[in-house]
Amino acid sequence: MKKVKSFKVMKSIQEILRSDSRQDKNVSWNRSKIANLLGVSINVIINWERCRLLEIPRSMNGYRVYGEDERKQQEVRKNETSILIS
Incomplete structure (x- = not known):
């Protein structure tokens, strides 16, 4: 079961990294x-940042800048989380 979930996560990562929709x-x-854009609440984004799951670069004035x-x-x-808790 754990290997199946790991495989799904890796497959999802590969698809996302290959996508060049922008x-x-x-x-x-x-x-x-x-x-x-991701279909999650802003609190999810904040939580990921607080847990240091993401490091977001900042502009010169200190604002977070989310790029591609x-x-x-x-x-x-998001995909890792949804696969691992399912």
Whole structure:
């Protein structure tokens, strides 16, 4: 059972990393927009950051800046979580 879940997580990660659905690589989002894109609440994003599951770069003024790489990382985290708790 554990191997099956691990396989599903790895398969999910590979699919996400291969996907290149965004044309513009210089995009950036805030927390609420990235949460909306992923279909999770902003509290989930905050929790992942607090648990140090994600490190989000900051702009010069200190705001978090979520780019394409961070979107993919968070999508992986979301899929890992949903597979492991199912």
